Amino acid sequence: MFLRKYQGLAACLLALSSPVWASSAQPRDFGQPAPATKATRSVEVVMDDMSFTAKAIDIKTGETIRFVLVNKGQLLHEFNLGDAAMHARHQQEMMKMQQSGMLTPTGMKEMDHGSMAGMDHGMMKHDDPNSVLVEPGKTAELTWTFTKATNLEFACNIPGHYQAGMVGKLTVSQ
Template identity: 85%
Template structure:
């Protein structure tokens, strides 16, 4: 009986500490990532230092858009889809990444997860990493893509949440209509 109770306790502790349980897949009420082959059209977004061109994009609900992201600036930039509240939350995560040395003005460093002890974001239940499906980092002089299916009408933003960039005006309107 004593051994069985200890085994049950050990199994419970392992389950609670498992990264599978700690970081559930994030869902987005405005859509989901899609393969580029499913895109109904492509939209090129040019990233300058503290600007996006175009500043506004109109989409119809049900459309799958392949965003082609061209960073013509001198700094690392992010293209992130979401509403203002999501961006505010993500900005705090990006600030922690910058403070840890993981995020530099021109790159995202690969971090040794062992050296990140104590830097875990307990509100999210996972260590710091930039792997959200609604977001992509684009180094200076590079091009990247993000393909997304928009499932319902919404007033969203596309933004760069690297500390200071959103505040400097690196945000655009994304209107999804019926």
């Protein structure tokens, strides 16, 4: 019994020992967040379980897009803007959140860290400016100004969702 408790605590400590956050400090060379009042147009994206209704979105450099994200599925989903390499890194962060118990199939939950004194628990969060989580039956928004012509993806990086097809092409042209 003691060994099982120790292994469980060790797993929690290992999961929490490396910082897990959606890295807002990393530069986004394709643009930046913007207030919804600056949007030049709105694009609705419906999320079902393991699919987006939009498969591709075309944008012009300089446009500010208000993405209206409607989750009609039974699971928590994410809308994240980035390239394939950024999504791969973010998927690893989301996996750590899931393994820690913070990320559940239907939402994010606050961690009870009272029994783990001395650890920095403020590092585990989901606050990337180019990403939003949308709970089942809810609607959220993300507004972004695109400053560079590039090929991106919009994706759900919750473990397994990207691989199941929750990814679309986002083309920013001159």
